[in-house]
Amino acid sequence: xxxxxxxxxxxxxxxxxxxxxxxxxxxxxxxxxxxxxxxxxxxxxxxxxxxxxxxxxxxxxxxxxxxxxxxxxxxxxxxxxxxxxxxxxxxxxxxxxxxxxxxxxxxxxxxxxxxxxxxxxx
Numbered sequence: 001x002x003x004x005x006x007x008x009x010x011x012x013x014x015x016x017x018x019x020x021x022x023x024x025x026x027x028x029x030x031x032x033x034x035x036x037x038x039x040x041x042x043x044x045x046x047x048x049x050x051x052x053x054x055x056x057x058x059x060x061x062x063x064x065x066x067x068x069x070x071x072x073x074x075x076x077x078x079x080x081x082x083x084x085x086x087x088x089x090x091x092x093x094x095x096x097x098x099x100x101x102x103x104x105x106x107x108x109x110x111x112x113x114x115x116x117x118x119x120x121x122x
């Protein structure tokens with residue numbers, strides 16, 4: 001996914017999403033039993049679909065529904081990060097992949113998710 005972001009413009013993506021979830025909170029580490037399966041599910045979703053380098057808009061659109069279906073039970077920061085990435089992808093797709101703000105939104109949401117699930121959105 002990082003290659004996709006670089007190919008799309010290497011813009012530091014992810015709009016005001018980081019502000020919304022920028023607090024460090026008390027998220028469980030990715031290795032904890034309650035988070036690890038969710039991180040695996042996120043990784044599985046993000047590695048499926050069109051090639052992000054060949055079709056960034058199609059890739060983004062293909063991720064929205066599956067990301068919205070992932071529901072961790074007790075990790076609110078992780079759920080917020082997943083929802084924010086799904087929303088960022090939806091806005092990116094609706095904009096046809098055009099616009100620095102939608103690209104930044106995807107980058108920030110991806111970075112936030114990677115902070116909670118290292119490597120999931122990379």
